[in-house]
Amino acid sequence: MPKEVATAERSPTRRKSGRREEILQIARTLFAEKGFEAAxxxxxxxxxxxLSGSLYYHFAxxxxxxxxxxxxxxxxxLKQYEVIAHSDAEAPDRLRQMIQFGLQNLVQEPDLLKIVANDRKFFAKSERFSxxxxxxxxxxxxxxxVLQDGVRQGQFRSDLNxxxxxxMIIELLNGTVDWFRPDGRFTIEQVIDTQVELLFGGLTPR
Amino acid sequence: MPKEVATAERSPTRRKSGRREEILQIARTLFAEKGFEAAxxxxxxxxxxxLSGSLYYHFAxxxxxxxxxxxxxxxxxLKQYEVIAHSDAEAPDRLRQMIQFGLQNLVQEPDLLKIVANDRKFFAKSERFSxxxxxxxxxxxxxxxVLQDGVRQGQFRSDLNxxxxxxMIIELLNGTVDWFRPDGRFTIEQVIDTQVELLFGGLTPR
DNA sequence: TTGGGCCAAGCAAGCGCTTTTTATGCCTCA
DNA sequence: TGAGGCATAAAAAGCGCTTGCTTGGCCCAA
Known part of the structure; x- marks a missing residue:
């Protein structure tokens, strides 16, 4: 008789206790900090x-x-990016929203984003994680x-490859993972603003 | 006649043969491909x-x-960056030259640049490689x-953090390491041009 | 009294590295 | 000229340690 089971399922080792989830979050932190293979x-x-062996009671x-x-x-x-990209807003607005979404994620799920961005080599070589x-x-x-849309509509420059x-944009977002600290000097809003401004307007004053 | 004069004199194991250099370049390639610790x-x-043990004839x-x-x-x-940054050209020119230099390096020494950019975590935690x-x-x-100079002279926007x-700029350059292939679709000149254009002018047409 | 949760112990494989031995030239000098 | 000695380079074997993972059994709360 389970009490307040959120992850209730028929499969064994998953019925209750929250211990499993606890361990999972510890692993998440370590994977993000040191990389999956290094942890x-x-x-x-x-x-x-x-003890390390006891982990195998919870995970295979x-x-x-x-x-x-x-x-x-x-x-x-992935799905959320799709939703934003296919909304009927103008291309620059959609692009801004995607940047904003990507960076907001960095605050809400920094560990998972770090893992997914930093261990790309590992995921790529692993069949299971393809x-x-x-x-x-x-x-x-x-x-x-979205970039193509913007160019077609004349909202983005057409002379850029x-x-x-x-x-560049992707590396920009993924790179932020490695230096942004929620408790650091800058808020994520500042980062979003600077990145959007620089990306849209460039360094040179208008 | 001294008995144990043999090893480690003025040119230990380094006089000729090229084998040492050969191995060093193989290591360089593998370090760049997989990361230092993973190789x-x-x-x-x-x-x-x-055999792995035989490497230790050449290296300690x-x-x-x-x-x-x-x-x-x-x-x-580092020294080269200093030279460019302290030349008497205008800030935007110096910035452009630094980008160009950084990306040209990516063609001339891709392996070493990958190592230095990708293994930063390792270098940071190692006393020897501090x-x-x-x-x-x-x-x-x-x-x-250089950025500050440009802002002071009104050549760069002053409303950006x-x-x-x-x-962003550094991540941009370091990120390029991970996707640019000299034999790929784009020449390094195209990449330099696009990065400079986007960075200076932004996405929005003028 | 049952089974969830863990410990204690250990396995095979891989890690960086060491030591000893072997093979092959090249140099010297009787 | 040719035998001894040295330098170079690598093999062979194994060290101590860490890796992910396995197995068997104990304890205690339900």
């Missing part, structure tokens, strides 16, 4: 106050932990479409 | 057609290999000075 299960165990493999963290994050992320790299490709396409421009 | 000495040995430690690769790259890099992170800090300061702007 060892012994470290995760230590941080959870448990280390990969499972990662998958359980990343999968429910990546797919909605869906992450595929999501990245999809996201690229979505951004690209769009592929390179797109790479 | 094992057994892989380096395999790629060199040698794995760290030594990295140091021998990175040190003679980082210090001239000079790499220090060089990065110095480079930051140099860029920042310069710290955030600087982070």
């Amino acid at each position: 060892s299960i012994r470290e995760i165990g230590d941080a959870a106050g448990i 493999t280390k990969d499972d932990m990662l998958d359980e963290l990343v999968r429910p994050f990546v797919l909605p992320l 869906y992450v790299e595929e999501a990245w490709q999809d996201i690229f396409q979505i951004w690209y479409g 769009l592929h390179i421009t797109l790479r | 094992s000495i057994r892989e380096i040995g395999d790629a060199a057609g040698i 430690t794995k760290d030594d290999m990295l140091d021998e690769l990175v040190r003679p790259f980082v210090l001239p890099l 000079y790499v992170e220090e060089a990065w800090q110095d480079i930051f300061q140099i860029w920042y000075g 310069l710290h955030i702007t600087l982070r």
Whole structure:
């Protein structure tokens, strides 16, 4: 008779107690801090106050932990980008919203975003996690479409190489993951504002 | 006649043969591809057609290999940035030259630049390699000075947060390391041109 | 009394590195 | 001229340690 079970499911080792979720969040932090491969299960165990072997009562493999963290994050992320990109706002507005959404994510889910952005090499080489790299490709396409729309409508310059421009924008957002601290000198609003301003208007005064 | 005069005299194991240099370049490639820590000495040995243990005839430690690769790259890099930044050209010109220099490096020394950009976490936590992170800090300061000059002279907008702007520019350059391929669709000149144009002029047409 | 949750112990594989031995030239000098 | 000695380069074997993961059993709350 479960009391207040949020993750209730028929599968074993998942019925109650919250301990599993607790461990998962500890792992999430460590994966984000050190990278998935560099974070060892012994470290995760230590941080959870448990022996590393005991983790395998809750999870079958280390990969499972990662998958359980990343999968429910990546797919909605992709979908949300799609929603914004296909709204009927003007291209510059959609672009701004996408930047804003991407950076807001950095505040709400910094760890997961770090993992997904920093461990791209690992995801790409892993068969099991190919869906992450595929999501990245999809996201690229979505951004690209918005840029194209803007150029077609004369709202973006037509003399820029769009592929390179797109790479720049993505690297810009992903790079922010590595230096932005929510408790640091700048608010995320300042960062959003500066990035949007610089991206749209450039360094040179008008 | 001294007995143990043999080893480690004026030119230990370095007089000729080129083998050492050959191995060093193999290591450089692997460090760049997989990251320093992820590249094992057994892989380096395999790629060199040698057993891993035999590497230690040429090098004392794995760290030594990295140091021998990175040190003679980082210090001239820093110095070159200084030279450009302190020339008497106008700030926008200096900035453009610095971008150009940074990206040209990506063609001439892609491996070393990848190592220095991607393994920053490792360098930062290693006492021995602290000079790499220090060089990065110095480079930051140099860029920042140029940005400030431009703002003072009214050549750059004064309504942008310069710290955030600087982070963006650096991430932009470092991010390029991860996707640019000299044999790919774009020439480095195209990339330089697009990055400079976007950075100076922004997406919005004038 | 049952089973969820953990500990204790350990396995195989891989890590950076060390030591000892072997193979192959090249140089010197009787 | 050719044998001994040295330098170079690598193999072979194994060290101590860490990795992800397994197994068997204990404890205690329901």
